[in-house]
Amino acid sequence: MTALGTAVAELATDVLLPAGDGPFPAVLIRTPYDRTRHRAEARGWARRGFAAVVQDVRGRFASPGEWHPYANEAADGAAAVRWIRRQPWSDGRLVAAGASYAAHCALVLALDDMPDDARPDAVLAAVPALGPAETAREASGVERLLSRAGWWAAHGDRPDSDESALDKALAVDPGLLTHLPLTGLPERLGRGLPSWAGLWRHRDRGRLVARAAHAAVPLLAVGGHHDHFTEDTVALWHAWGGPSARLLLGPWGHGLSAAPGPDAGPAHRVNLGELYVHWARRALTGELAPGRHGAQGLGGAGLWLPAGTEGAPRTRRPRLVHGAAFIADPDRPVRSDDLTVTPDAPPDRCLLVTPPLPRPLDVVGTVSVHLRAAAHTPSADWAARLVALTPEGSAERLAAGIVRRDEPVGRKAAFTVGLGRIARRLSAGTRLRLEIAGHHFPAHARNPHTGEDPMTAGVLHASRRETDPDSVVLNLPVLPSRPTPVDPAEEILR
Numbered sequence: 001m002t003a004l005g006t007a008v009a010e011l012a013t014d015v016l017l018p019a020g021d022g023p024f025p026a027v028l029i030r031t032p033y034d035r036t037r038h039r040a041e042a043r044g045w046a047r048r049g050f051a052a053v054v055q056d057v058r059g060r061f062a063s064p065g066e067w068h069p070y071a072n073e074a075a076d077g078a079a080a081v082r083w084i085r086r087q088p089w090s091d092g093r094l095v096a097a098g099a100s101y102a103a104h105c106a107l108v109l110a111l112d113d114m115p116d117d118a119r120p121d122a123v124l125a126a127v128p129a130l131g132p133a134e135t136a137r138e139a140s141g142v143e144r145l146l147s148r149a150g151w152w153a154a155h156g157d158r159p160d161s162d163e164s165a166l167d168k169a170l171a172v173d174p175g176l177l178t179h180l181p182l183t184g185l186p187e188r189l190g191r192g193l194p195s196w197a198g199l200w201r202h203r204d205r206g207r208l209v210a211r212a213a214h215a216a217v218p219l220l221a222v223g224g225h226h227d228h229f230t231e232d233t234v235a236l237w238h239a240w241g242g243p244s245a246r247l248l249l250g251p252w253g254h255g256l257s258a259a260p261g262p263d264a265g266p267a268h269r270v271n272l273g274e275l276y277v278h279w280a281r282r283a284l285t286g287e288l289a290p291g292r293h294g295a296q297g298l299g300g301a302g303l304w305l306p307a308g309t310e311g312a313p314r315t316r317r318p319r320l321v322h323g324a325a326f327i328a329d330p331d332r333p334v335r336s337d338d339l340t341v342t343p344d345a346p347p348d349r350c351l352l353v354t355p356p357l358p359r360p361l362d363v364v365g366t367v368s369v370h371l372r373a374a375a376h377t378p379s380a381d382w383a384a385r386l387v388a389l390t391p392e393g394s395a396e397r398l399a400a401g402i403v404r405r406d407e408p409v410g411r412k413a414a415f416t417v418g419l420g421r422i423a424r425r426l427s428a429g430t431r432l433r434l435e436i437a438g439h440h441f442p443a444h445a446r447n448p449h450t451g452e453d454p455m456t457a458g459v460l461h462a463s464r465r466e467t468d469p470d471s472v473v474l475n476l477p478v479l480p481s482r483p484t485p486v487d488p489a490e491e492i493l494r
Contacts, residue, residue, distance in 0.1 A: 012062030078118035224252030247294030263299025311477030323347030328438020336443035365477025391429035
């Protein structure tokens with residue numbers, strides 16, 4: 001292997017070539033997370049016959065310029081692709097690859113209006129952060145506070161990264177995210193973050209997914225059922241209009257197989273590097289069958305199912321435990337990081353539970369809750385969280401969702417809260433606990449209940465809530481019979 005250091009449009013770029021004379025196909029990774037952290041990955045690609053090109057995006061680490069997240073990646077990426085194709089070691093074929101923000105860098109090359117010489121031949125997008133609006137907000141518009149505060153504290157408006165910046169700040173001030181207004185967070189962190197306030201003005205979700213229908217190259221989308229970008233990953237796969245689209249979803253977090261969820265088993269330990277290389281070879285040689293295929297891991301069972309597997313809708317009516325009427329108090333919000341419930345405290349949520357499952361249940365697809373409820377404030381968030389209470393006595397979060405509603409004060413209305421996708425086998429004897437609350441903090445910003453923007457509001461008010469327990473319906477996508485397993489590599493590579 002040969003290592004080359006160079007600059008593409010003055011951006012710091014490392015090139016690692018395979019042994020031999022070449023020319024070679026290339027894989028391009030553009031990252032804000034320090035190209036030197038990808039050296040082992042680059043060696044893996046090079047050992048398998050690919051020229052590995054890894055670049056620091058503009059304004060990050062060794063690349064000069066100013067760092068403006070999501071602003072320059074199409075133009076800078078196009079310059080990198082053109083440069084690669086002019087090199088004597090390049091055979092002209094190129095895979096754009098990346099995870100999280102780096103997946104955005106790869107996707108814009110395929111989905112923005114690019115000339116043919118700047119477009120990749122295939123895209124590998126893992127846990128894709130599609131854009132600022134998708135990362136900052138739920139589809140319902142509710143602000144993702146904790147994940148964005150962590151990312152901006154670690155990476156925003158600086159040339160390097162401090163992954164523990166938010167944790168260190170929280171150790172000094174555990175109430176850091178409770179101070180108002182939330183746009184003042186940079187001052188409390190003790191450094192400038194000029195792009196933080198502007199992040200929350202982005203509401204244009206769906207730009208890349210809308211363009212995906214016009215894609216002309218193969219896609220491999222990889223995600224985790226415990227990742228906050230799961231819905232975006234699946235939507236991208238569904239919308240992709242290229243010659244083939246593959247999806248791999250495991251019981252993983254944002255770090256994929258390096259961050260297994262509590263329901264992951266030995267069968268879910270996939271060698272992603274080998275799979276990526278085999279897929280890239282077949283994508284570049286046109287050997288992938290047309291259409292959408294893939295695999296999703298069934299957590300709690302050690303199985304893989306076809307990616308398109310969806311359970312049939314089945315409704316359950318959980319029994320009220322307490323809190324048909326409750327107070328959503330921003331001074332004691334229901335916390336996203338704590339599954340503890342104190343039944344004898346004044347109710348801060350509506351709490352419902354199902355009877356124990358008489359037999360194992362395979363739930364695969366999107367979960368939702370339908371209910372009738374009222375808030376005695378002009379604006380209200382409604383958070384729903386589904387928790388598995390196992391026969392062994394543990395509580396495990398299965399899914400959560402949140403919507404924002406503006407209704408006449410005190411008027412009951414029927415609505416649905418989507419809780420996202422799960423693929424999970426629930427054991428016999430499991431009870432399902434459903435919590436309906438007014439907050440899901442700090443994962444999401446607290447609603448001031450006045451109609452003001454939660455990010456700029458200076459005062460938060462409590463909100464009295466009333467739910468109709470008999471109206472609450474839990475919609476579960478249940479497989480009608482035991483599923484037939486598939487091999488994930490075979491599904492991705494066919």
